[in-house]
Amino acid sequence: MECSKCDREAVMHAAYSGSHLCGEHFRRSVERRVRRRIREDGLVPDGATPEEPDRWLIGLSGGKDSVVLTQILSETFSEDPRIELLALTIHEGIDGYRDESLSASQDLTEQLGIRHEVVHYEEEFDVRMDDVAEKDPLGMSPCAYCGVFRRDLLEKYAAELDADKLLTGHNLDDEAQTAMMNVLEGDVRQIAKHFDASLGPFDERTSLDVDDRQRREKQETFVPRAKPLRDVPEKEVALYAHLRELPAHITECPHANEAYRGEIQSLLQELEENHPGTRHSILSGYEELASLAAERYGGAGGDRVELSECERCGSSTSGDVCRKCRLLEAVEGV
Template sequence: MKCDKCNREAVIFQRYSGMHLCGPHEVADVERKIKRRMRKERMAKPGDHIAVAMSGGKDSAVTLSILVDTFTTRSNIKFSAITVDEGIEGYRNESIPYAKELCDRLGVPHYVVSFKEEIGHTLDDILSRERKEASCTYCGVFRRTLLNRKAREIGANKLATGHNLDDEAQVVLLNVMNGDVERLARLRPSRAQEGLIPRIKPLIDVPEKEIALYAFLKKLPFYMGECPYTSESFRGEIKDMLNDFEARHPGTKYSVLSGFENMIDCLKEKYPQVPLHNCEVCGEPGIQGVCQACKLKKRVKIDREPEA
């Protein structure tokens, strides 16, 4: 099948758009969507220091690569990468070298923070002894805390994550099905809050499959493995459901994202942004007196011993 924009061989058929695209035109299409989102939300400005949450997978690899390529001539925008090592044997230890390779290639400082050093135990250790919460709950809470803390420590004023269209649509549906509509409003905060580094998500208009293809076409180093705990999560079921709907009704994921963004002003009006307070234990920003990370630490009894 030929590309609809030229006479080269197509490498993908976008069912939602009806377009057959060759490699160069698929790369251009992905970059167009990402840059449009960055312009729309003014994600990068002169003087910014943007830290990229770098897992070593395709999404974070594309995020870092396109940010650096887009602003390579702008000396007034700085980039760093932060990898959180949760301590998942056979997964994270295999992905970190890919993150380091790309950072070295792009000349970006790379920082690694670990659950073992910062929390006191690896995620594998925690889950072997404590299962009152799903694995993704522990992982998500601790990851967010460590990313925010490290980004603030290195002087970053924004934190870029590799959430793609699939991820964003899943989060929207997950919160709807959990009945947590207030959390939906938090996905698009109205203002920055002290101590909390604002998140930016350049990839949310691009399907996961196209992010993977882009990474291959651009010859980016990335790890292709999947977290062994993914199958345990409710989100995994949401992902399967969305993929099924997308297969039968192309464009479903875009519709979910578009519908959510059309509702966001109403959601913000009903659920205004709640002021954050410093955690009484660790000092990190949170909604309540004690942040969720410290509550989980106490629950699993893994508080670090005071240093001698």
């Protein structure tokens, strides 16, 4: 098959757009979508200057998504002194898995000249995911613990490193799955929070301008999130990493078993095959719904939830002790 834009051989076919693209045009098309998303989300603030750059912390796991994100951001902004990039890798304590992706992250940040920080669950919380997964004191999926710990560290270090934004490599498939899961769970406040924390243009996210003293105080440590890869399907992210020979680590985590997400993933794959474009339409419809939900419920935390400080660690929570501290208590001594 020939490329739809030139006479070279196509390396991919996108059923949702009908185009066949050669390596060069495919690469440009991925980069264009990421840059458009950055523009449409208003990520580069008007006030950013070379003297006072906007500092973006990238959550870099070393997997294909975050590696591709880091590469494209670096190429887009390396000559733009208004934006400062740094990367954070979290080591969960998963033998043979995270060590390899950590070295992929080190190679990449070294090549690109980006400051790179590494934090470990073991040093921060005195736990390793291998032990948590083995003992599993609460009978949950390992990812249910791991996700809470990771979010806590991302937020903590984004604030500590004085980041203005926290960027993650979620792709179109990840986001369409999350959207479906949130809709099927029927929790509209959760949908509002999702929008507020990570989707849509910054000036539409409600938490950024809510006139509420309590929330404003909380915002001093609240670093908004962005997901510039969310228009690019997972397979295309993988192909991009492969064609450019980026140092991405591709093995799956040995503890990955989010059963419900897996079901949704198969469902979406089938729908996408039969009705190309389904993931895109789910996500764009969901973003609009989520923005309406955020207007109604006031976004992060919801306007009817009183937030207080966790008795143990000080992070904001709707109860006395935050979820992370409760999970840590359960796994103590594991």
